[in-house]
Amino acid sequence: MGSLTSSSSLTINQEKLASSLHESCQFGAAHRWGKSTEETGMARLALDDTDKQVRDWLMEQAKTLGLKAFVDEMGNQFIVRPGKHSDMPPVMMGSHLDTQPTGGRYDGILGVISGLEALRTLVDSGYETEGPIGLVNWTNEEGARFPKMAVSSGVWAEAVPLQTAWDLREVLAKDGAPKSMKEELDRIGYCGEHKASYKSNPFAAHFELHIEQGPILEDEKLKIGVVKGVQAFKWFNITVKGRDSHAGTTPLYARKDPVLAACKLVAAANFIAHEFQGLATTGIFTTDPGTVNTMAHTATFTLDLRHVQDEVLAEMVKACETEFQRICKDDSEQGCEVQWELLVDSPAVEFHSDCIAAVEASAADVCSSLPEAQGGKQLWKYMISGAGHDSCYTNMRVPTSMIFTPTRSGISHNPTEYCSPEDCALGANVLLGAVLRYDKQ
Amino acid sequence: MGSLTSSSSLTINQEKLASSLHESCQFGAAHRWGKSTEETGMARLALDDTDKQVRDWLMEQAKTLGLKAFVDEMGNQFIVRPGKHSDMPPVMMGSHLDTQPTGGRYDGILGVISGLEALRTLVDSGYETEGPIGLVNWTNEEGARFPKMAVSSGVWAEAVPLQTAWDLREVLAKDGAPKSMKEELDRIGYCGEHKASYKSNPFAAHFELHIEQGPILEDEKLKIGVVKGVQAFKWFNITVKGRDSHAGTTPLYARKDPVLAACKLVAAANFIAHEFQGLATTGIFTTDPGTVNTMAHTATFTLDLRHVQDEVLAEMVKACETEFQRICKDDSEQGCEVQWELLVDSPAVEFHSDCIAAVEASAADVCSSLPEAQGGKQLWKYMISGAGHDSCYTNMRVPTSMIFTPTRSGISHNPTEYCSPEDCALGANVLLGAVLRYDKQ
Numbered sequence: 001m002g003s004l005t006s007s008s009s010l011t012i013n014q015e016k017l018a019s020s021l022h023e024s025c026q027f028g029a030a031h032r033w034g035k036s037t038e039e040t041g042m043a044r045l046a047l048d049d050t051d052k053q054v055r056d057w058l059m060e061q062a063k064t065l066g067l068k069a070f071v072d073e074m075g076n077q078f079i080v081r082p083g084k085h086s087d088m089p090p091v092m093m094g095s096h097l098d099t100q101p102t103g104g105r106y107d108g109i110l111g112v113i114s115g116l117e118a119l120r121t122l123v124d125s126g127y128e129t130e131g132p133i134g135l136v137n138w139t140n141e142e143g144a145r146f147p148k149m150a151v152s153s154g155v156w157a158e159a160v161p162l163q164t165a166w167d168l169r170e171v172l173a174k175d176g177a178p179k180s181m182k183e184e185l186d187r188i189g190y191c192g193e194h195k196a197s198y199k200s201n202p203f204a205a206h207f208e209l210h211i212e213q214g215p216i217l218e219d220e221k222l223k224i225g226v227v228k229g230v231q232a233f234k235w236f237n238i239t240v241k242g243r244d245s246h247a248g249t250t251p252l253y254a255r256k257d258p259v260l261a262a263c264k265l266v267a268a269a270n271f272i273a274h275e276f277q278g279l280a281t282t283g284i285f286t287t288d289p290g291t292v293n294t295m296a297h298t299a300t301f302t303l304d305l306r307h308v309q310d311e312v313l314a315e316m317v318k319a320c321e322t323e324f325q326r327i328c329k330d331d332s333e334q335g336c337e338v339q340w341e342l343l344v345d346s347p348a349v350e351f352h353s354d355c356i357a358a359v360e361a362s363a364a365d366v367c368s369s370l371p372e373a374q375g376g377k378q379l380w381k382y383m384i385s386g387a388g389h390d391s392c393y394t395n396m397r398v399p400t401s402m403i404f405t406p407t408r409s410g411i412s413h414n415p416t417e418y419c420s421p422e423d424c425a426l427g428a429n430v431l432l433g434a435v436l437r438y439d440k441q
Numbered sequence: 442m443g444s445l446t447s448s449s450s451l452t453i454n455q456e457k458l459a460s461s462l463h464e465s466c467q468f469g470a471a472h473r474w475g476k477s478t479e480e481t482g483m484a485r486l487a488l489d490d491t492d493k494q495v496r497d498w499l500m501e502q503a504k505t506l507g508l509k510a511f512v513d514e515m516g517n518q519f520i521v522r523p524g525k526h527s528d529m530p531p532v533m534m535g536s537h538l539d540t541q542p543t544g545g546r547y548d549g550i551l552g553v554i555s556g557l558e559a560l561r562t563l564v565d566s567g568y569e570t571e572g573p574i575g576l577v578n579w580t581n582e583e584g585a586r587f588p589k590m591a592v593s594s595g596v597w598a599e600a601v602p603l604q605t606a607w608d609l610r611e612v613l614a615k616d617g618a619p620k621s622m623k624e625e626l627d628r629i630g631y632c633g634e635h636k637a638s639y640k641s642n643p644f645a646a647h648f649e650l651h652i653e654q655g656p657i658l659e660d661e662k663l664k665i666g667v668v669k670g671v672q673a674f675k676w677f678n679i680t681v682k683g684r685d686s687h688a689g690t691t692p693l694y695a696r697k698d699p700v701l702a703a704c705k706l707v708a709a710a711n712f713i714a715h716e717f718q719g720l721a722t723t724g725i726f727t728t729d730p731g732t733v734n735t736m737a738h739t740a741t742f743t744l745d746l747r748h749v750q751d752e753v754l755a756e757m758v759k760a761c762e763t764e765f766q767r768i769c770k771d772d773s774e775q776g777c778e779v780q781w782e783l784l785v786d787s788p789a790v791e792f793h794s795d796c797i798a799a800v801e802a803s804a805a806d807v808c809s810s811l812p813e814a815q816g817g818k819q820l821w822k823y824m825i826s827g828a829g830h831d832s833c834y835t836n837m838r839v840p841t842s843m844i845f846t847p848t849r850s851g852i853s854h855n856p857t858e859y860c861s862p863e864d865c866a867l868g869a870n871v872l873l874g875a876v877l878r879y880d881k882q
């Protein structure tokens with residue numbers, strides 16, 4: 001027992017981490033790309049049957065470790081190991097187990113499973129922390145099924161009203177009417193009794209390990225990103241209304257064609273993103289009623305706009321608004337109408353300096369023992385996250401920061417997403433080291 | 442009894458025509474736009490439950506008139522009244538009772554119900570024709586549910602193989618896997634025992650009354666279009682393949698974004714249609730997997746290209762092929778791949794001069810009795826149809842032509858589609874007159 005002088009005194013078992021991670025991926029594995037069992041992606045959409053299975057599995061893991069677990073009204077799962085002072089709020093490690101429909105085995109999953117293995121390391125070693133240390137699996141981080149990313153950490157932070165979250169409906173209904181989050185929480189038995197709130201369920205801090213999901217660490221031959229913040233992003237649902245009419249008998253000049261107009265808007269948003277050095281992405285595009293020989297009356301598409309600076313993102317939105325109006329009015333035959341709906345508004349985030357310092361110290365320590373570090377090469381760097389994370393919401397209420405690991409070819413939200421077992425373990429050790437450093441402050 | 446010197450001796454009852462038409466529209470009425478019962482559009486997709494209901498209703502009508510009805514293996518319904526020489530093939534009046542999902546009460550329906558009222562007029566008057574006179578309701582003319590327009594007259598003409606038609610799958614599955622035409626024919630009990638073939642079920646001729654679906658007759662204050670042919674069109678399904686990746690962490694330069702590329706292709710096709718004075722329409726656009734924050738791996742869209750000349754349409758297709766390749770290769774960051782699938786290929790059609798002459802004589806006769814015709818104003822004109830029709834296929838095998846009636850504001854494939862009761866009756870009388878003229882030749 002006793003105090004920790006170097007992370008080397010407590011080390012996460014690399015094989016166990018890898019086997020736990022892939023064991024958890026038996027639920028929702030999909031999109032095979034290689035021969036071995038582990039060479040698949042994932043399709044574990046929030047609150048579907050496979051998400052229920054992995055949640056049950058996580059509850060079992062807590063039980064095996066002899067730790068208490070509970071669920072809040074957003075389905076967020078919490079596992080806590082007591083410390084010397086059990087009246088203190090816990091230092092939490094958190095991420096998510098839901099994936100994109102064509103997702104990988106690391107995005108979110110690595111963070112949760114590393115937290116689990118960190119807890120296992122503490123339990124197995126009998127190491128006594130000052131305050132409690134815990135793990136949280138946040139519901140529907142991806143926003144892939146219910147289109148508000150990190151909605152459940154958002155409710156916990158009281159930044160998203162509970163009812164708004166519960167009422168969120170599936171973006172694409174598989175059968176019948178699109179189901180709400182509340183319906184699906186009830187259906188899989190994960191609408192817990194604990195209130196989802198930082199007030200009744202406070203943390204001391206929140207640390208999140210995550211794959212970078214971009215190419216930078218790999219390109220620069222680095223091992224760890226010490227994440228200082230997250231770029232700003234806004235998600236919109238854009239509806240373009242025209243008039244349905246016959247494809248063969250309606251002259252071009254007489255058309256109000258919302259599909260054609262929407263296509264021009266998507267191209268315009270990309271042009272604007274280039275101009276402002278930001279990002280614009282349309283992932284969903286639908287047409288209604290949708291037949292080959294009828295112009296639709298309505299086209300809808302999603303627009304994900306990002307920039308590291310809030311002010312520039314606001315300018316990008318404004319430029320899109322102006323250009324969309326112009327195209328719908330002056331560059332689409334008889335004109336169309338365009339409506340904007342804001343789905344997600346995630347301002348730029350700066351993480352807490354204490355947490356960043358704990359991660360930095362842990363990263364420096366863990367990386368220094370690597371063979372590549374010989375000659376004093378620094379194997380970590382400060383980074384800004386391109387993707388949003390639950391940590392954006394926790395940061396509103398408690399000191400927070402994140403740790404990144406390399407991602408093969410920078411590819412994420414894709415079945416071939418990959419982080420090597422060595423890099424996964426390195427990240428998990430940085431996570432454990434940061435948590436223990438923070439606990440000792 | 443006896444010979445017919447002028448269409449005035451046999452006249453279709455305007456009120457009965459209107460009441461039959463709206464009675465048939467009780468099955469599948471949808472999209473209310475006005476207060477009265479009749480002020481709705483239609484959503485009667487081929488072989489759905491409402492299509493079964495209107496088919497049953499049509500069988501009942503045949504029974505009431507004491508006429509024989511039968512169904513072929515494509516669900517085409519035939520009702521025939523014998524003539525003096527019952528070994529002769531019948532002169533047929535044909536159109537369709539299926540509609541677009543946001544369709545109107547006239548497209549196709551007017552043609553079938555006018556044929557029914559023409560038969561009723563013959564039965565009620567006891568008028569004896571030389572050969573048999575009949576009515577056909579062709580299955581899935583719209584191509585809205587099963588994406589091959591006029592597929593069932595196509596099978597009858599032996600231009601589309603039976604199995605190809607039977608295997609056609611719904612373009613948008615409502616629940617579960619998309620169903621095939623054969624499955625749906627069996628489900629609603631309309632896969633008849635008669636072979637769908639002009640050889641075993643020959644016609645003497647085929648006449649089709651249809652709303653114009655465009656603005657020309659109304660704009661020129663004319664009453665009847667004597668249709669000499671149909672413009673050429675081709676339907677394609679275009680698939681664009683890229684790579685799914687993260688919307689927040691994938692720099693613009695590193696993207697293979699198939700949605701962005703597809704949007705540029707849709708805009709390019711419209712530009713090309715303008716250049717060639719043809720038409721280009723995209724009615725369906727889908728994205729896969731479809732989440733806000735992931736670039737799709739696949740975008741698909743339909744492309745309906747039309748021109749009055751086959752050669753110019755071929756040039757339009759070629760121009761699109763070249764431009765699509767260029768955009769996917771050189772104007773879409775890391776590039777995408779584009780694949781073309783031909784869904785429908787309908788060359789330009791010239792109807793039979795004997796049928797055109799019969800329609801012209803009938804139109805001249807019927808129109809001359811209108812008050813607007815005073816002073817000798819000609820109220821009909823020759824036209825080329827912008828839309829495809831079952832008559833395109835019948836024309837391959839038997840003398841065929843068509844009659845157009847005015848369409849309010851040129852709007853069709855829309856719930857507000859409208860043709861006045863007077864214009865409907867005028868068209869029906871031209872149809873009856875043309876059929877009787879042809880019968881007497």
Ligand SMILES: NC(=O)NCCC(=O)O
Pocket residue numbers: 107141142143149386387388389687688689734
């Ligand atoms: N980590 C992650 O992919 N989160 C989804 C939210 C986002 O799109 O940035």
Ligand SMILES: NC(=O)NCCC(=O)O
Pocket residue numbers: 246247248293548582583584590827828829830
């Ligand atoms: N009449 C009609 O709308 N037919 C559909 C075929 C076409 O799109 O031209």
